[in-house]
Amino acid sequence: MVVESPQWRPRSLLIPPTPFIGREAELAEIAELLANPNCRFLTILGPGGMGKSRLALQTAVGHQTIFADGIAYASLASLDSSEFIVQALAEALNFTLASSPDPTSQLLNFLHQKEILLVLDNFEQLLDSVWVLAEILAQVSEAKILITSRQWLGLQEEWVFAVHGLPLPDECDDKGAEEDSSVLLFLHNVRRSRHSFMLTEANRAAIVRICHLVDGLPLGLELAASWVHSLSCAEIANEIERELDFLTVSTRNIAERQGSIRTVFDYSWQLLSPVEQQILKRLSLLDTSFSREIVETVAGVSPVQLLSLVDKSLIHRTDKIDTICLNCSGGL
Numbered sequence: 340m341v342v343e344s345p346q347w348r349p350r351s352l353l354i355p356p357t358p359f360i361g362r363e364a365e366l367a368e369i370a371e372l373l374a375n376p377n378c379r380f381l382t383i384l385g386p387g388g389m390g391k392s393r394l395a396l397q398t399a400v401g402h403q404t405i406f407a408d409g410i411a412y413a414s415l416a417s418l419d420s421s422e423f424i425v426q427a428l429a430e431a432l433n434f435t436l437a438s439s440p441d442p443t444s445q446l447l448n449f450l451h452q453k454e455i456l457l458v459l460d461n462f463e464q465l466l467d468s469v470w471v472l473a474e475i476l477a478q479v480s481e482a483k484i485l486i487t488s489r490q491w492l493g494l495q496e497e498w499v500f501a502v503h504g505l506p507l508p509d510e511c512d513d514k515g516a517e518e519d520s521s522v523l524l525f526l527h528n529v530r531r532s533r534h535s536f537m538l539t540e541a542n543r544a545a546i547v548r549i550c551h552l553v554d555g556l557p558l559g560l561e562l563a564a565s566w567v568h569s570l571s572c573a574e575i576a577n578e579i580e581r582e583l584d585f586l587t588v589s590t591r592n593i594a595e596r597q598g599s600i601r602t603v604f605d606y607s608w609q610l611l612s613p614v615e616q617q618i619l620k621r622l623s624l625l626d627t628s629f630s631r632e633i634v635e636t637v638a639g640v641s642p643v644q645l646l647s648l649v650d651k652s653l654i655h656r657t658d659k660i661d662t663i664c665l666n667c668s669g670g671l
């Protein structure tokens with residue numbers, strides 16, 4: 340039996356190391372989904388480095404007073420086995436598991452009648468433990484779960500919110516760009532080492548090019564900005580264009596799995612089956628975007644196979660009818 344102190348609160352949320360930029364529309368849409376009584380399990384889905392974790396954390400901060408029992412946040416990136424999922428949830432909930440009964444019963448017992456938002460960050464490598472989440476949803480009717488993952492979890496209760504790159508500046512406009520989140524994120528990171536750095540007529544085109552080359556990917560922008568102490572913006576853009584492996588960084592407290600675009604891609608690659616890896620290789624020979632017809636006739640990829648890559652955030656459909664885009668073209 341779990342003994343709970345009368346002043347029980349979940350663990351405090353992490354404090355992010357850098358300010359949060361943009362994503363107003365995404366935060367509003369996620370808040371709307373979480374307010375919907377039918378949506379009790381929401382996955383923020385997207386490729387590595389897209390800003391899923393930051394979006395989830397920012398959502399958690401904004402919801403602390405909305406759920407009567409608060410938010411429990413668990414960062415699962417370092418868990419490589421489903422065995423420890425219940426322990427990780429217990430730690431986030433700030434309670435100690437006893438030796439009996441079994442840990443899952445203790446967790447469910449503890450959550451009983453709690454109006455709480457569980458935020459589980461980086462779930463993709465723990466797909467074997469989705470049954471724990473299904474149990475929570477089935478037995479704790481007041482709890483909601485927000486997940487971040489590079490891969491769709493595939494539960495019946497799951498709603499999905501797909502995250503894409505930050506808004507990009509107009510390549511043809513030689514005046515604006517200051518307002519676009521991708522530029523703001525780049526500038527913020529540059530100013531950490533060059534405090535008085537400004538967007539000027541001289542560097543605008545190169546900065547706009549960098550934002551487009553990384554397609555608004557926040558991690559790509561951070562890694563590109565880390566080079567400004569030794570290269571000009573035009574040189575950084577040229578290097579990225581030449582080889583995406585250029586996007587690597589030596590900042591000490593960046594997680595190793597996000598230390599370069601290559602590492603981010605390798606991690607997602609390992610989550611694919613050998614057949615999916617072959618299909619992705621074939622698609623990468625086509626272009627960065629293509630129609631479904633081309634995919635089927637030229638690359639011989641069936642709709643089911645295509646769907647498995649969408650579920651793993653390696654390709655996505657664009658708003659343009661029947662157009663599919665690779666999320667990782669530079670990584671191959």
Ligand SMILES: Nc1ncnc2c1ncn2[C@@H]1O[C@H](COP(=O)(O)OP(=O)(O)OP(=O)(O)O)[C@@H](O)[C@H]1O
Pocket residue numbers: 357358359360361362385386387388389390391392393394461487488489524557558561596597603
């Ligand atoms: N809106 C934002 N404002 C400021 N920084 C951001 C924003 N979005 C992302 N970042 C930064 O970009 C980097 C990548 O973001 P994040 O870790 O959230 O990506 P992710 O999608 O969770 O990646 P992964 O799949 O590898 O876990 C981080 O250093 C993060 O702080």
Ligand SMILES: [Mg+2]
Pocket residue numbers: 391392393460461487
């Ligand atoms: Mg993450």
